[in-house]
Amino acid sequence: MTTGTLKRQPEVIVGVDAHKHIHHAVIITSTGQRLTDSEFPATSLGYADMLSWATEHGHVQAFGVESTGSYAAGLARFLIDHHVEVREVNTPHAHTKARVGKDDTIDAEAAARKVLAGVATAIPKRTDSVIESIRFLLLARDSAVKARTAAIVQLQDILVTAPADVRESTPRGGLAAARHCRKFRIDRARLHDPVQAVKLALRVLAVRAADLDSEIKELENALTTLVNATAPTLVSRVGIGTIHAAQLLVTAGENIARFRSEAAFARLCGVAPVPVSSGKSHRMRLHRGGDRKANRALHMIAVVRLRYDARTIDYMQRRLTEGLSKKDVLRCLKRFIAREVFNDLRTDLGTA
Known part of the structure; x- marks a missing residue:
């Protein structure tokens, strides 16, 4: 291919509607003409095929991509690694969907046109650094905190209706009650007795809360190391x-x-x-x-x-x-x- 041929290539913008397993892409020119569209698997090979397909139709100015923080995170990372300009595009407003309809092709073309119009200017976050490691650990820590809270709340709820001798011998306060319930001895041959059944339920919840507490401490220690090194x-x-x-x-x-x-x-x-x-x-x-x-x-x-x-x-x-x-x-x-x-x-x- 000669230099003259390269110069005659149109400037194109690619819009991508991202899903979990496939991404739908539409190519438009810098003058707004729609050229073509295609689907690609959401894999490394699919990302490479999409970029190769786009460059066959012209000089790529930018990709406008929906869901760069979720389904399209891998695609955005691939494009940035290959020095392609990427713009984050918000999903269409409900009023727009009601007016023009919705399918993958419409959404992908809308993403490309938002880039062309200068509406989509946001640059996606990088997801290949230590901050991405911090994000993973923080997600796991937050879910563990939520699950621990749920276990302790359920333990306290059960205590409200537990048999009197169990309820009255258990200290008040979620953490104190959980520590006490972990020590219960269960007669498994008498689980038909509500006293033994409630003790088993309370001990399971208390052990669950303790296990989650250990997870939280492990994750927080890891976060402390990374955060202190990254943002002193x-x-x-x-x-x-x-x-x-x-x-x-x-x-x-x-x-x-x-x-x-x-x-x-x-x-x-x-x-x-x-x-x-x-x-x-x-x-x-x-x-x-x-x-x-x-x-x-x-x-x-x-x-x-x-x-x-x-x-x-x-x-x-x-x-x-x-x-x-x-x-x-x-x-x-x-x-x-x-x-x-x-x-x-x-x-x-x-x-x-």
Whole structure:
């Protein structure tokens, strides 16, 4: 193929509608003309075939991909490794689906056109670094915490209706009750007796909670090692422990330079102020969108600082005397903390 032929190749954009086992792709030109579409398996070989197929139809400007954080994570990683520009595309709004219909081809073409129109500008998070390792461990830890809580709550619920001698001999409080129930001796020949049956049920739940507690400690130790090595500046701040730092790292991603500014990061965390002014009323409110796990991490950091950090306590008192509500002051605090976190992450991840 000659240089002249290469120059005559059209500029193309590829849109991808991702699913668990297959990805549907549509190619359009830089002038909006739809060229073709095809399906590929969601495997390494399928990703390579998709890229080869796309380059056969022209010079690829970019891929617009849905679900880069889930079904298309492998595809996005493959394309980035091959130096292809990737843009994250939001799934179509329900109103759009109702108006134009929905199938894989329509969704893939819509993804490509969003890139062409400059609507889809978000850069996917990198998923090939230590922060991806932190994400895996954090997911396992969070599910273990949820399961432990469920086991202890169920244990306490059973105790409410347990026979009197079991209920009254068991200490109050979830953890104390679980420790006590682990020591129960069961007469398995008498499981027809409600006393023996309830003891078995309580001991199983107590042992489950203890096993989950060991899992949580193991995962938290691993997280502490990785987070301290990855974000030493961040974890040195008042109120920012391992778990909250891990969540903020996962939300930001390794390639934190993808954020245009700290305001964009605040928006992602759901702490960017939203104006709700009308007439003579001028005020802001909390942003109810964004990553709610990151928002919760910022909220808990603010709560801790309101108890232990003198600057934060003084700020709260000053703003309250100015007439702001406690909720409004907390919103301001979370916004300040988001700015601090963003700057610390830029320092720790080497992009400052």
